[in-house]
Each structure stands twice: as structure tokens, then as C-alpha cells.
Amino acid sequence: MYVAATITQKPEGATLYQAHRTTEAMEARELTGSQILCEALMREGVELMYGYPGGAIMPFYDALTSYPALHHVLVRHEQAAAHAADGYARATGKVGVCVATSGPGATNLVTGLATAYMDSTPVVAITGQVARPFIGRDAFQETDILGVTQPITKHNFLVQRVEDLVDIVHEAFRLARGGRPGPVVIDIPKDVQFSKTQYRASASISSIEYFRTSRALHPSAEAIDKAAELIGGAQRPLIMSGHGVILANAYAELRAFAEKTNIPVITTLLGLSAFPETHPLAIGMPGMHGPAHVNRAIGVSDLIIGVGLRFDDRVTGKVSEFAPHARFIHIDIDPSEMHKVKRAAAPIVADAKEALACLIEAVEPGNHCAWMNEVRNWEAENDERSASIQRNQEYPDPTSILEAIRAETNDEAIIVTDVGQHQMWTARHYTWTRPNSHITSGGLGTMGFALPAAMGVKMGVPDATVWVVAGDGGIQMNIQELATLKQEGITVKVAIMNNGYLGMVRQWQHFFHNGNYSETPITGPDYVKLAEAYGLTGMQVTKREEVETAVRKAMETEGTVIIDFVIESEANVYPMVAPGAAITNMIEEKPEESTNHD
Amino acid sequence: MTDQTQQGGAVGVGQTTPRPLIERSGQSDAPPGAARSHTIVVLANDRHGALDRIINVLRRRRAKLQAFAIGRNELPDVVRITIVMDDSEVGVEQLVEQLRKIVDVQHVANLSSEQMVARELALIKVNSAESQQAGEIIELGHLFGAHVVDVTPQTVTLEVTGSKEKVEKLVNRLQSYGIRELARTGCVAMTRGIVES
Numbered sequence: 001m002y003v004a005a006t007i008t009q010k011p012e013g014a015t016l017y018q019a020h021r022t023t024e025a026m027e028a029r030e031l032t033g034s035q036i037l038c039e040a041l042m043r044e045g046v047e048l049m050y051g052y053p054g055g056a057i058m059p060f061y062d063a064l065t066s067y068p069a070l071h072h073v074l075v076r077h078e079q080a081a082a083h084a085a086d087g088y089a090r091a092t093g094k095v096g097v098c099v100a101t102s103g104p105g106a107t108n109l110v111t112g113l114a115t116a117y118m119d120s121t122p123v124v125a126i127t128g129q130v131a132r133p134f135i136g137r138d139a140f141q142e143t144d145i146l147g148v149t150q151p152i153t154k155h156n157f158l159v160q161r162v163e164d165l166v167d168i169v170h171e172a173f174r175l176a177r178g179g180r181p182g183p184v185v186i187d188i189p190k191d192v193q194f195s196k197t198q199y200r201a202s203a204s205i206s207s208i209e210y211f212r213t214s215r216a217l218h219p220s221a222e223a224i225d226k227a228a229e230l231i232g233g234a235q236r237p238l239i240m241s242g243h244g245v246i247l248a249n250a251y252a253e254l255r256a257f258a259e260k261t262n263i264p265v266i267t268t269l270l271g272l273s274a275f276p277e278t279h280p281l282a283i284g285m286p287g288m289h290g291p292a293h294v295n296r297a298i299g300v301s302d303l304i305i306g307v308g309l310r311f312d313d314r315v316t317g318k319v320s321e322f323a324p325h326a327r328f329i330h331i332d333i334d335p336s337e338m339h340k341v342k343r344a345a346a347p348i349v350a351d352a353k354e355a356l357a358c359l360i361e362a363v364e365p366g367n368h369c370a371w372m373n374e375v376r377n378w379e380a381e382n383d384e385r386s387a388s389i390q391r392n393q394e395y396p397d398p399t400s401i402l403e404a405i406r407a408e409t410n411d412e413a414i415i416v417t418d419v420g421q422h423q424m425w426t427a428r429h430y431t432w433t434r435p436n437s438h439i440t441s442g443g444l445g446t447m448g449f450a451l452p453a454a455m456g457v458k459m460g461v462p463d464a465t466v467w468v469v470a471g472d473g474g475i476q477m478n479i480q481e482l483a484t485l486k487q488e489g490i491t492v493k494v495a496i497m498n499n500g501y502l503g504m505v506r507q508w509q510h511f512f513h514n515g516n517y518s519e520t521p522i523t524g525p526d527y528v529k530l531a532e533a534y535g536l537t538g539m540q541v542t543k544r545e546e547v548e549t550a551v552r553k554a555m556e557t558e559g560t561v562i563i564d565f566v567i568e569s570e571a572n573v574y575p576m577v578a579p580g581a582a583i584t585n586m587i588e589e590k591p592e593e594s595t596n597h598d
Numbered sequence: 599m600t601d602q603t604q605q606g607g608a609v610g611v612g613q614t615t616p617r618p619l620i621e622r623s624g625q626s627d628a629p630p631g632a633a634r635s636h637t638i639v640v641l642a643n644d645r646h647g648a649l650d651r652i653i654n655v656l657r658r659r660r661a662k663l664q665a666f667a668i669g670r671n672e673l674p675d676v677v678r679i680t681i682v683m684d685d686s687e688v689g690v691e692q693l694v695e696q697l698r699k700i701v702d703v704q705h706v707a708n709l710s711s712e713q714m715v716a717r718e719l720a721l722i723k724v725n726s727a728e729s730q731q732a733g734e735i736i737e738l739g740h741l742f743g744a745h746v747v748d749v750t751p752q753t754v755t756l757e758v759t760g761s762k763e764k765v766e767k768l769v770n771r772l773q774s775y776g777i778r779e780l781a782r783t784g785c786v787a788m789t790r791g792i793v794e795s
């Protein structure tokens with residue numbers, strides 16, 4: 001199982017112990033800041049980092065060649081380094097590391113750090129800074145990266161003395177993975193990287209200890225009792241599980257809890273794959289592009305049990321009309337999430353795994369078959385409605401592409417999506433069964449995320465088959481990383497859903513801007529030639545019946561393969577809730593709108 | 599309940615009416631007009647960037663700041679910040695938790711609900727060019743327990759401490775003479791007696 005859970009499953013102590021032995025021998029040595037940084041990274045169990053050298057980080061790169069155990073991947077743009085570190089972190093649960101120089105190198109990381117911040121993934125970014133005497137004097141390639149990254153990091157450090165470096169590095173890792181994970185920046189002036197000091201392995205390597213204790217943050221008995229009481233009295237309860245379930249490796253607990261209480265389970269976009277969709281209690285994704293029966297269920301529910309989610313506006317729609325009849329049990333590790341959107345009758349500040357384990361003990365077995373049948377009937381209505389619509393059979397369609405990928409990978413792939421229509425189609429139409437098999441930029445919605453993130457995913461979980469699903473807009477945003485894939489010999493398979501539009505924006509223009517397609521038609525390169533130019537394999541698929549063969553061929557072909565699926569140009573994602581509308585007020589596909597080329 | 603179901607049942611038919619995109623519908627249940635004044639005390643490590651992060655949280659929440667006072671407290675390397683601001687009840691609870699998340703923040707207390715002592719200091723420079731005015735100003739100041747800290751032929755400068763209301767009262771009384779310059783520190787506050795945290 002390739003899960004965020006490796007944290008708890010893999011005894012990190014082992015890595016630590018080995019690292020400790022290597023460093024002990026060096027205890028007495030005088031080292032430069034750069035060497036100390038490498039030592040500290042080793043001690044934190046870092047094996048892999050993504051980065052790009054430049055003036056202010058050169059001493060670190062100089063030291064790096066003496067530490068072959070620290071594998072460095074040279075990306076083609078620093079943004080990709082941050083996304084790759086993020087992807088690695090999401091797939092493994094370990095801290096992802098990225099490196100950049102000062103100024104433009106550091107600012108290029110910003111989008112990636114903001115992405116990690118919004119989705120709570122542990123990333124440590126190491127940036128070079130101009131030498132101390134130059135700071136604040138507008139030196140060449142100087143940017144106040146602490147100021148720039150402050151609102152999008154859990155914390156950031158400027159290393160002012162080489163003597164502080166080792167503690168700061170360990171503190172940064174502790175912060176990145178502790179509690180609600182997030183990105184942390186360490187900004188190191190060039191002269192600090194050169195400076196020497198006596199290296200001592202940090203006496204109190206508190207990171208692991210802190211991590212364990214904060215993970216085990218225990219829910220209050222009072223809150224658990226209250227929650228159990230609410231669950232016992234609910235007629236139409238729903239479980240909504242989010243990213244917190246994946247971050248806490250609480251898959252088994254979620255399942256046991258749902259089964260004991262017999263409560264239907266909704267999974268948010270970032271919670272997808274936390275609960276198998278083949279399970280009889282799984283009902284789907286909520287919110288803006290959730291299927292109608294899920295949003296209808298929320299509309300009449302009398303109890304929402306939120307596990308590791310933050311009730312994002314894409315989930316709730318108009319807040320006052322979100323679950324208007326429900327009381328809320330809210331489990332989250334971050335106290336500032338409590339009552340932020342909806343007042344919780346039972347706020348449970350705890351790690352999702354712990355909280356669910358306590359709840360399983362506290363609740364009585366339940367039976368909600370009648371309620372479940374009600375929801376299933378609505379679902380059947382949707383399906384019937386959907387089946388009645390005449391569809392274009394000519395083009396490859398998202399569902400056939402996703403089904404082919406699932407079939408050809410024996411349902412064992414990790415799917416990394418970009419942002420837009422394809423992301424919603426994938427979320428909705430892929431059947432998520434394996435824990436942590438869905439990786440996407442949910443909170444920030446970062447186009448250009450998928451390809452570089454997939455590099456991190458594949459390197460973090462080398463045995464997995466990794467598929468990128470992207471649109472023709474997003475894939476062009478970080479397409480330069482094909483060169484990195486080639487240089488590193490990383491194999492990912494890329495499915496481009498190419499409709500010649502920035503499709504989701506076009507869809508909004510269609511619904512909310514009177515079909516004024518302002519700046520959304522987009523062309524792209526010949527992806528077959530492009531793949532070849534990068535030394536990779538490319539294919540184009542224009543017909544529905546070729547989809548399966550192409551996916552199979554991609555699986556059989558060694559190395560990275562790009563398939564350009566030319567899909568229907570103006571298909572929309574249905575259903576859709578207009579921004580600011582109640583989620584029960586959905587825009588559904590109309591029969592006359594199929595095969596639309598208006 | 600029935601309404602809701604019916605709404606759900608009507609899904610899809612002719613519901614593509616455009617909605618104003620700028621309306622984000624307010625991601626909070628706080629009723630309008632629920633805002634009231636709060637006094638929050640933050641203890642933070644005196645480290646690079648700690649203050650910036652606190653300010654950033656307030657800025658991002660668009661908090662209506664009335665006062666923000668920074669000074670040392672009894673511990674070394676710790677700064678004590680007193681924030682007076684308007685916010686709704688729900689908002690303030692979240693603000694307190696957001697401030698607690700800042701790594702360098704050691705302690706956050708919302709004193710609004712406690713028995714507290716809140717005081718500020720003001721320096722008030724008043725015109726006194728005409729005869730008798732200086733005497734009147736000084737006398738008025740004494741009524742408010744103010745000290746005279748500077749006298750020139752043209753001006754008298756008073757130093758007054760007290761509650762916000764007291765300071766404002768004195769300022770108002772002095773308006774008729776013409777206030778040349780006014781500097782107020784903003785509130786510093788603490789709870790009365792011993793409060794179990």
C-alpha cells in the first residue's frame with residue numbers, strides 16, 4: 001500500500017538511527033554551512049530533492065556532490081521543483097524537499113508552495129539568499145523571500161548565523177510534518193553556506209517525537225460523547241471525509257466507523273480514494289460538480305460528520321443553504337477550522353485516525369438502510385436521466401479514457417490530475433478504490449501541477465504506475481518537465497484531454513457570460529512530434545474505438561508516453577452548481593445540449 | 599424539509615440563469631451586525647518575522663483595527679501585543695486560533711469576556727498663545743489627572759493615562775483651544791486578579 005501512511009508504517013527511527021551513525025563519526029569536525037545542511041538533510045531521512053542551481057545557492061550545490069545519498073533532480077523550472085516535492089510528499093507522506101537560488105529562483109517556487117499550503121502537504125523549500133552584508137540593499141537577485149512567502153507557508157526562517165543552521169533545519173522538518181502539515185522555507189545567505197562551525201548533530205532531535213505526539217493529539221472525551229449522542233439520534237446522517245483521512249492514514253478507521261454506524265460516505269475532491277467507491281456505503285463527491293444525489297442528500301441530512309476537511313466553498317456552495325437541517329460533527333487537527341464555516345455541535349480537534357478510533361468505541365451499531373435506499377433511488381434517477389441523453393460516439397470521451405486506464409493498469413494506477421474540466425471528469429468518472437491513488441491540486445487549483453507532481457509521485461512510489469491526466473491548457477504550463485523526465489529516466493504516462501479550449505473557463509463563459517468565449521480557444525503543439533523531440537513517445541487518438549488500444553500500447557511502451565486524446569470540443573462538466581448558489585440548485589445536462597457544437 | 603426535497607426534485611430544468619459571479623455568498627454564518635469590539639493579548643517570541651505574521655493574519659481577515667500596542671513583558675525575548683479590534687463573535691474565535699497557529703506566538707487571550715484593566719497614554723499638545731489659556735489648560739488637565747510635560751509660550755503639552763473614554767473626554771474638552779498634535783499609544787490591557795487559563 002503506497003500511502004501517506006508510510007509515516008507510521010515505516011519506522012522512521014531506522015532511518016534516524018543510520019543517519020545518526022554516519023553523523024556521529026563527524027561530530028568533532030568543523031564543517032561549512034552547506035555541509036551542515038547536507039548532514040541535517042541526511043539525518044532527516046531525505047533521499048530526494050528537486051531543484052535548480054544559481055548564484056546564491058552554489059555553495060550548497062558544491063557540497064552536494066560529496067553526499068551521493070542525497071539524490072538531486074534537476075528540473076527545468078523551479079515551480080516544477082515545488083510541485084514535484086509536493087507530489088512526492090502526497091504520495092509518500094514524507095517531507096518533500098525543493099531547492100532554488102535567491103531572487104527569481106525563489107519566487108518561481110511561490111506557486112508550488114501556495115499549492116502545498118492550501119492542500120496541507122509537508123514541503124521544505126531551501127532557498128539561497130544574497131550574502132548577509134547585501135541583504136536589504138537591492139543586491140543582484142535579491143528578493144525578500146521571507147516576506148513573499150509569509151502568507152503561504154506554515155513558517156519560514158532566515159538563517160542569520162551558521163551556528164543556528166542545524167537546529168533550524170530540524171525545526172523546519174518538524175513544522176512541515178507536524179500537526180496540520182504544510183510548507184516551510186529556509187532562506188540561507190550565501191556567506192552562511194560558506195561559513196564554518198563545529199558541527200554537532202542536534203542534541204534534541206525533537207522532530208520525530210513532536211510529530212508523534214502531535215499526531216496522537218487526543219480528542220476530548222466530552223466531544224466524543226457528544227458526537228456519539230448525535231450519531232445515535234440521527235435519522236439521515238452522512239460522513240464527509242476529506243484530505244485529513246489520507247494525511248492521517250485513517251482508511252481502516254474510516255471504513256470501520258462507517259460500517260459500524262452504517263452511515264453513507266461522501267468523499268471530497270481531496271478525500272477521493274480515502275474510501276473505496278466500490279463499497280456499498282460510498283455515495284460520491286459533494287459540491288460544485290458532485291452528482292445530484294449527493295448534494296440532495298446533504299440538503300436533507302440531519303447530521304454531517306466531517307472528517308479531516310474544511311468545508312471549502314466548492315463543497316458548500318451558499319453556506320446558509322448548505323445542509324440547512326443538519327447538525328455538524330467536525331473532526332480536524334487544526335483548531336482554527338472549527339466553526340469557520342459551519343458551527344459544529346461537536347468540534348473534535350484531533351488527528352482523524354485517533355478521533356475515528358475513539359468514535360468507533362463510543363458509538364452503537366446503527367442501521368440506515370432506509371436512508372441509504374432513498375439516496376440510491378435519487379442516484380438511479382440521475383443514471384436514468386443521463387442514459388436517456390444521446391451522446392456523440394465519435395470522439396474519445398473522458399469516461400472511456402478513464403475506464404481504459406483503470407482496466408489496463410488493473411486498477412493499480414496513481415492518477416495525477418491537473419486543473420479544469422478533465423480534473424472534474426476524472427474525479428467523477430474514475431472509480432477510486434485504492435488508498436491515496438488520486439493526487440490533485442484541490443485548494444489552489446494550480447494549472448501546470450500534474451506533470452511535475454507526477455515526477456515526485458513516481459519517484460516516491462517507484463513501483464506504481466503513474467498516469468497524468470491533464471487538459472491541453474494545463475499541460476502546456478509545465479511541459480518543459482518532459483526534459484526532466486527524460487534525463488532522469490522517470491516513466492509516467494500522460495493522457496491529454498485535448499478540446500482546444502481552456503475548457504472550464506469556456507464552460508463558465510457558456511453559462512455565466514453569455515457564451516462570450518473570450519481568450520479561451522487555445523492551440524497546442526503536435527504532441528507526437530513534441531514527445532519525439534524530447535526523446536519520448538507520443539500518440540494521437542481521435543476516435544472512440546482507438547482509446548483502449550492506445551492506452552494498452554502506452555502501457556507496453558517503455559518510458560514516458562504522451563497520448564493526445566482529441567475530445568469533443570465543447571462538452572461541459574455536469575452537473576454544475578453556479579458559484580454562490582445552493583448546492584441543491586444544480587445545472588443538469590439537457591438532452592438538446594448533447595453533441596453540442598453551437 | 600419538504601421545500602428542500604422539492605428543490606432537489608426540480609434539478610436541472612431551466613436553471614441555467616446567470617448569477618452574479620462576484621457574489622461569493624459569504625463563507626460565514628455570522629449574522630450581519632454581530633461585530634463588536636474585542637481586546638486580544640498576544641505574547642510572541644521576539645524573533646524575525648513574528649510581528650509580520652501577526653499583522654498578516656489581521657490584514658488578510660480585513661480586521662478593523664482600533665489599536666495595536668507592542669511592548670515588552672516580564673519575560674526576556676517576549677513581546678506583548680495588545681490588539682483592539684472589531685469582529686463578529688465567530689470571527690474572533692477563529693482569529694484567536696489562527697494567531698495560535700503562528701509558530702512564534704506563545705499565548706493568545708481574548709480579554710473581552712474577562713474582567714480587565716485597559717489603559718492608554720496620550721500626549722496632547724494644545725495651543726496656549728492667549729493669556730490665561732495656559733492656566734486653564736493645566737487646570738483642566740489636573741481634573742483628569744494629567745501631567746504637564748512641556749510648556750512653551752505657544753503651547754502646553756499634557757500627558758494623560760486612563761481608559762479610552764477618559765482620554766477621549768479630555769481630548770474633547772481641549773478641542774476648543776486647538777489641538778496642535780495628538781499621540782495616543784492605544785490600549786494595553788490585562789485581566790484583574792488571577793485568571794486560570
